[in-house]
Amino acid sequence: MKPLHPKLKEITDRIIERSRPTREVYLNRIRALKQQGKVERDQLGCSNLAHGYASMPKTIKIEMQKSDVPNIGMISAYNDMVSAHQPFKDFPDWIKDEAQKFGATAQVAGGTPAMCDGITQGYEGMELSLFSRDVIAMSTAVGLSHQMFDGALFFGVCDKIVPGLMIGALSCGHIPALFVPAGPMQSGIGNKEKARTRQLFAEGKVGREALLASEMGSYHSPGTCTFYGTANSNQMMMEFMGVHLPAAAFFNPYTPMREALTRHAAAHMAQNLRSGSLKPIGEMLSEKSFINAIIGLMATGGSTNHTMHLVAMARAAGVILNWDDFDEISSIIPLLIRVYPNGQADVNHFAAAGGLPFVIRELRENGLLHDDVDTVVGHGMAAYTQEPFLDNGKLVWKDATKKSLNEDILRTYDNPFSPDGGLKLMKGNIGRGVIKVSAMKPNTFVIEAPAIVFDDQRDVLAAFERGELDGKDFVCVVRYQGARANGMPELHKLTPPLAILQDRGQKVALVTDGRMSGASGKVPAAIHMSPEALMGGGIGKIKTGDLIQFNAHTGELNVLVDAKEFDARVAPMPDLSKNTHGIGRELFAGFRSQTSSAETGAMSFGGDFA
Incomplete structure (x- = not known):
């Protein structure tokens, strides 16, 4: 050794x-x-x-x-x-x-x-x-x-x-x-086929029956x-x-x-x-x-x-x-x-x-x-x-076998798919977050484009359905998705529409204080932004139209606004009451109120665990 x-x-x-x-x-x-x-x-x-x-x-x-x-x-x-x-x-x-x-x-x-x-x-x-x-x-x-x-x-x-x-x-x-x-x-149906059907459904080209059949063929x-x-x-x-x-x-x-x-x-x-x-x-x-x-x-x-x-x-x-x-x-x-x-x-x-x-x-x-x-x-x-x-x-x-039985799946140390592990720290005046780059294509690593700001993932989906995201490069900012705001849900539903826009030739990226699924990665996404918006993080101060510098090669993530102006901004506070009750959410109010930051594990125990 x-x-x-x-x-x-x-x-x-x-x-x-x-x-x-x-x-x-x-x-x-x-x-x-x-x-x-x-x-x-x-x-x-x-x-x-x-x-x-x-x-x-x-x-x-x-x-x-x-x-x-x-x-x-x-x-x-x-x-x-x-x-x-x-x-x-x-x-x-x-x-x-x-x-x-x-x-x-x-x-x-x-x-x-x-x-x-x-x-x-x-x-x-x-x-x-x-x-x-x-x-x-x-x-x-x-x-x-x-x-x-x-x-x-x-x-x-x-x-x-x-x-x-x-x-x-x-x-x-x-x-x-x-x-x-x-x-x-x-193993069920292939992942490529499953992803294709999801994308076709998001574009309205196949119906729910086809989507359900595909999903059940995968999770079976x-x-x-x-x-x-x-x-x-x-x-x-x-x-x-x-x-x-x-x-x-x-x-x-x-x-x-x-x-x-x-x-x-x-x-x-x-x-x-x-x-x-x-x-x-x-x-x-x-x-x-x-x-x-x-x-x-x-x-x-x-x-x-x-x-x-x-x-x-x-x-x-x-x-x-x-x-x-x-x-x-x-x-x-x-x-x-x-x-x-x-x-x-x-x-x-x-x-x-x-x-x-x-x-x-x-x-x-x-x-x-x-x-x-x-x-x-x-x-x-x-x-x-x-x-x-x-x-x-x-x-x-x-x-274990000394030789990979399929080099499209598994390789040796001397012949890796990439010299690094595909996860990077993103940081700048917006905060600190992480990005998974191992599934990204080389032409998606860098984007400098205006922000479009949302406070709810459903608003992103609605804007996509209305065609408001078509034909332009942009950085989708979805804030107030952190652990204190609403329990930090995964925003996996955003992957298909953003991937469709990316496949059409638009440069898009996601910046959020929420999570993405462990199965995502195609769309460049700086996630877990810390501090989250509700804890005073810079992501809360971004306005639609602000130019965002997003560089997954260097790990730079900044809003290109004069520092004094950006520091002086007060983040608008959306109505979060819709996140506090129903499906048991009221029982988790104590968890949300005392959770630590994403970088410290988003733990709700306090004390030695904080």
């Missing part, structure tokens, strides 16, 4: 030093919680224990009364409305069965919500989406608060669910943890959506952080391999709890673990949502990341995969071509991944360069 890249070492040293005070406080806190007895439940009184045992079968109660039998807690995001989470229905029974074989017991400690951004896109429910992450974190902590568990297994896949589970797990970071995925659905079975959005980026990061079993992410649900991996997770946890060889998750995950997740995000062209979620997860462990770190790491990490929206393949094609073990090996061998980290399978990342196979029903891991 090559030595660690000097720039990566420099960035890592800076993050470690920056995080030293908060990381020390966190580690002291979780170490104080660590039970000194044989099992976690030793500290509970007899009446407390009786409540915890009451629903269990008699044989299991007998086992749970033994001080050398570990008890595994399961936190599940199961529901049968979200395709990615429906397969979790069978996991508890498999895990209870397997745990008993290895001298442990297991209980479902609690459940968390799991909403689908694909269902709520463009509607009121999307304004609950970001803060559902914090609800999931709190639900996770509630489930583990019974202090009955010596280790925990976490079942989640999609956008906010995995970050929420991780934040909750780290709040109980004194016990070991292992994340257990369910896998992607099998249990499992994660197969494009490389936030959900599949989650799964990638869990492997780069070493909290999955190696290469567990992208096997389909309801296959022998998926059941075997799930059962092995239970067996592995049980065996390691009995031997005491698995570190508590709060100690296992270091600054370098979170840096590895950023590296994976860049090498795979992952979701921009994780510029918030990774920051929030790291802060839950006392690790302080910022967008400069993402930008600098992106500059040295080559882009090794092209999966929709950065290409036409899906994650099943990517896994078949070599998958994450191939990517991890390429980075590790070339000094672009931290190897001195702890994982759920031991020290170092070597195990994550292997993939599992079933040999007469038994799991065995073998080295």
